[in-house]
Amino acid sequence: MLRSMYAGISGMKNFQTKLDVIGNNIANVNTTGFKKGRVTFQEMMSQTMTGAQGPVVNNNTQVLGGINASQVGLGSQLGTIDNIQTQGFRQTTNNPLDFAIEGDGMFVLARDLVQTVVDFEDMNISYSRAGNFYLDEDGNVVNPQGLYLIGYAVNEGTGTPPVDTVDYGLVTPINIPDTAQSFSVQTNGTVNYIDENGNNRIAGQVALANFSNPAGLLKDGGNLYLDSENAGFTGLVVPEQEGAASIISGSLEMSNVDLAEEFTEMITAQRGFQANTRIITTSDEILQELVNLKR
Template sequence: MLRSMYAGISGMKNFQTKLDVIGNNIANVNTAGFKKGRVTFQDMMSQTTRGAQGPTATRGGVNPAQVGLGSQLGSIDNIHTQGFRQTTNNPLDFAIEGDGMFVLATGITGTINFNDDGSTDDNNVSISYTRAGNFYLDEDGAIVNPLGYYLIGFNVDEDSGQNTAGYGKITIPDDAQSFSVETNGLVTYVDSTGATKYAGKVALANFSNPAGLEKAGSNLFLNSPNAGYNDVIEPEDGGVGSIISGALEMSNVDLSEEFTEMITAQRGFQANTRIITTSDEILQELVNLKR
């Protein structure tokens, strides 16, 4: 069979994957905290029909003669650029201006501590990360995401706001008259007596390679061996951004760019189908030689 036919098939498969990623980007154009994907290709191994030869005293060098065997999927990257900020005026909507990820946890019952690899000292606790800052208060006054995952923060002294040992969920009492979140993540509230108290400080996870995080659905990311987890630190410290209350970071998908890439992928797919059609016509001519 012709090598061009198999090369065309590989191109069709790759452009189909590219269209799948583009479709997912467009579907999530208005998803809070969504990070778009990007597909890259690379060539497959080439069949060498003549090797390279170095120059001699009487003859110049000869380049290798190789026939490519098609393309293959190089990578599907997550692009962690900053999404645009949408003002909502909801005090429980948080946007991160800069680097960092919100830390979410399930199975937490009290204070936890993080290990060097991002795991916790409690095996029952499951940790995930997100850039989507649409949070709510549950029945107990804890700040949670739409799935009920607790937003993790530094434990602080309720009177001074100074950090104490460990991390935990951030809870605002039922009798609080109002609450607010500062840019450094400190959550304050006014109690029933009118005194200002501190509920906790939002923690942000820092990754040297956020593109290495694994998407887990529901706006969640999971740590991976290549994410470059550094630490869970305070906002505005150690290279992470600040917290903007009353706003959401929306998707970083650019529709004009996605439609352009979609047209390119469509034409590439069509061109590869033409290769297969042309190769089939050549094979038909070979079959008809006997007649």
């Protein structure tokens, strides 16, 4: 069988995958905190017809030059499906529990509620850039799936977390009492509220998780990510300290999908798929001619 037919099949499969990723990007063009995907291809191994040859030397005289190898490629293969972690545009909502991260980092979400300060490593943790949060009936700040937003317990006297929590030794879910008259969130993540006596109190400070390679996080659905061996988790940080990101209350980070770019890539993938089908049909016509030789 012709090598070109199998090369065409490999190209069709890869462009199908690219169209799948593009379709997912377009479907999530308005998804809060969504990060688009990108497909890259690689060539498959090549079949060597003749090997490379160096110059021919006779009696210290070069009589023939070198010859390059002759190789036939055997098609393409999927290289990577990357998560592009660029900043999405910010949409103003004026809802104080809508948080947008301006810079690098992820919100930390826990599935298990612990009312006292806990060991972070023992919690069932997910990460997200989607900052649309709510208050449950107990005053806990939760995401749409009911996961608890994690922050630092703050010293009421200094308004800052204990020193050892900066290295992530102790964190806690953020809770705003139901007796609070109002609350606000500062850009450094500090959650303030006015208690029933009119006094200003601190509910906690939102923590952010940093990763040296956020593209290595695993998507878990529902705008959630899970840590992986290649994500490079470097610990929790306090917003706006040591170059950490800021938290903008009353705003949401939207998807970083660019529709113009996606439609262009979709056209490229469609034409690439069509071109590979032509390879298969042309190869089939050649094989048909070979069969006709028998007649």
